[in-house]
Amino acid sequence: MDDRPREACGIVGAYIPDHDVARTTFFGLFALQHRGQESAGIAASTGVGIKLHARMGLISQAFKEEDLEDLPGHVAVGHTRYSTMGGSKQHNAQPLLANGPRGEIAVGHNGNVINASELRRELSEQWGVTFDRSSDTEVIAAMFARAPGRDWFEVAWYAMRRLKGAYSLAIMSKDELIAVRDPLGIRPLCLGKLNGGYVVASETAALDNIGAEFVRELANGEVLVINKNGIESRIWPAARKTHAMCIFEQIYFARPDSILNGQLAYDSRRRMGEQLFRESAVEADMVIGVPDSSIPHAIGYANASGIPYGEGIIRNRYVGRTFIAPDQRMREVGVQMKFNAMRTIIEGKRLIVVDDSIVRSTTTVRVINMLRAAGAKEVHVRVAAPAIISTCHFGVDMATMAELIAANKTVEEIREHIGADSLAYLSVEGLKRAVDVSDDSYCKGCFTGKYPIPVQLEMDKLALEPARV
Numbered sequence: 001m002d003d004r005p006r007e008a009c010g011i012v013g014a015y016i017p018d019h020d021v022a023r024t025t026f027f028g029l030f031a032l033q034h035r036g037q038e039s040a041g042i043a044a045s046t047g048v049g050i051k052l053h054a055r056m057g058l059i060s061q062a063f064k065e066e067d068l069e070d071l072p073g074h075v076a077v078g079h080t081r082y083s084t085m086g087g088s089k090q091h092n093a094q095p096l097l098a099n100g101p102r103g104e105i106a107v108g109h110n111g112n113v114i115n116a117s118e119l120r121r122e123l124s125e126q127w128g129v130t131f132d133r134s135s136d137t138e139v140i141a142a143m144f145a146r147a148p149g150r151d152w153f154e155v156a157w158y159a160m161r162r163l164k165g166a167y168s169l170a171i172m173s174k175d176e177l178i179a180v181r182d183p184l185g186i187r188p189l190c191l192g193k194l195n196g197g198y199v200v201a202s203e204t205a206a207l208d209n210i211g212a213e214f215v216r217e218l219a220n221g222e223v224l225v226i227n228k229n230g231i232e233s234r235i236w237p238a239a240r241k242t243h244a245m246c247i248f249e250q251i252y253f254a255r256p257d258s259i260l261n262g263q264l265a266y267d268s269r270r271r272m273g274e275q276l277f278r279e280s281a282v283e284a285d286m287v288i289g290v291p292d293s294s295i296p297h298a299i300g301y302a303n304a305s306g307i308p309y310g311e312g313i314i315r316n317r318y319v320g321r322t323f324i325a326p327d328q329r330m331r332e333v334g335v336q337m338k339f340n341a342m343r344t345i346i347e348g349k350r351l352i353v354v355d356d357s358i359v360r361s362t363t364t365v366r367v368i369n370m371l372r373a374a375g376a377k378e379v380h381v382r383v384a385a386p387a388i389i390s391t392c393h394f395g396v397d398m399a400t401m402a403e404l405i406a407a408n409k410t411v412e413e414i415r416e417h418i419g420a421d422s423l424a425y426l427s428v429e430g431l432k433r434a435v436d437v438s439d440d441s442y443c444k445g446c447f448t449g450k451y452p453i454p455v456q457l458e459m460d461k462l463a464l465e466p467a468r469v
């Protein structure tokens with residue numbers, strides 16, 4: 001298992017009159033591959049009916065040229081998935097289709113609904129819905145297909161009253177696109193303009209990738225309905241006043257070139273590195289980042305400290321994620337395949353190694369061993385995020401409480417365990433300063449144990465899977 005928190009999903013929706021938009025959706029998804037690598041899918045419609053193509057694997061593996069040609073239409077929804085609820089199976093690949101009085105819809109979801117089991121029971125008892133998949137998205141799809149309401153806004157208000165947790169959604173009917181950001185605004189969602197139509201996507205980097213003009217991020221509790229009449233936006237009147245966006249999007253999940261809450265993630269990360277130096281300076285010869293995600297933080301640390309930044313570790317960008325390795329021995333080989341330390345650059349040096357997070361610590365231990373084997377004189381680990389002391393319930397797969405090293409050991413015990421000369425984390429206050437957040441904005445639950453809504457502490461991502469006999 002790669003020792004990183006894992007993001008849930010990426011979504012794209014497009015409505016462009018007189019254009020086939022499946023290809024646009026594909027390239028939007030392509031920019032969001034980092035948000036999920038298990039399956040990919042696109043649903044599209046010409047206004048008559050929805051056609052769907054969804055497969056396991058990376059976006060480039062899930063689609064061939066002819067698959068896109070087979071998805072004509074001016075409205076489309078696309079999805080790339082990492083499972084946080086429901087197993088990694090073809091039947092859970094999205095977008096998901098659902099039928100109801102308003103006709104067929106296709107739903108792409110990023111997030112995690114924490115009361116999905118309860119709602120699933122209720123919808124099957126009260127509405128007679130048959131569920132044959134195991135993801136929370138199926139519950140969302142059933143709700144949007146069948147909830148009472150005279151228009152999509154009333155349907156969304158009904159759903160928002162019932163669904164608890166994180167859900168950024170791109171939904172399509174045969175001739176409309178509906179975008180929804182949950183009332184807490186936990187997962188990102190943005191709006192762009194393209195060729196006289198509109199595009200929504202998890203991150204602004206996806207808009208850049210398809211040449212769309214960034215309009216704005218959706219507000220928490222906002223619903224957009226896009227159809228032949230144009231675009232209409234409304235905000236659920238009961239939505240939280242301030243958003244509770246996942247602060248880990250700023251630290252690690254989102255691409256550095258995406259804008260989140262008005263800030264370029266790269267700049268936020270650089271400021272985290274600067275703040276980390278102010279909180280935990282140490283003498284050293286060189287600052288390096290664990291590639292690729294920690295590089296902006298390391299540059300920030302180096303700039304603030306005046307210690308030169310260097311690339312001590314090279315990452316093989318073409319190697320698959322190490323969680324494909326089936327056993328411990330293969331996992332170790334996996335990490336060696338992924339990173340390589342450059343002896344001539346680091347030998348004899350006192351290093352500051354900046355990382356963006358430590359979950360279980362398995363990768364950190366191997367990186368430190370690798371640096372020492374390559375001749376580093378000292379290895380000081382600086383983590384550009386606070387210690388992760390609690391699990392996530394809103395669409396990020398981290399580890400169980402028992403596996404989270406900072407939930408079970410002190411900083412000194414972790415230092416000893418990973419074999420570093422010193423170890424320091426960014427404080428929660430320092431993180432807030434770097435991202436410029438007020439006390440009640442952003443979810444910081446995995447660092448503080450306090451969540452924007454009550455949660456059940458250990459949730460099983462396979463809770464909706466049928467029981468094995």
Ligand code: SF4
Binds near residue numbers: 246394443444446447
């Ligand atoms: S618990 Fe952590 S990872 Fe989960 S949404 Fe909150 S800040 Fe993000």
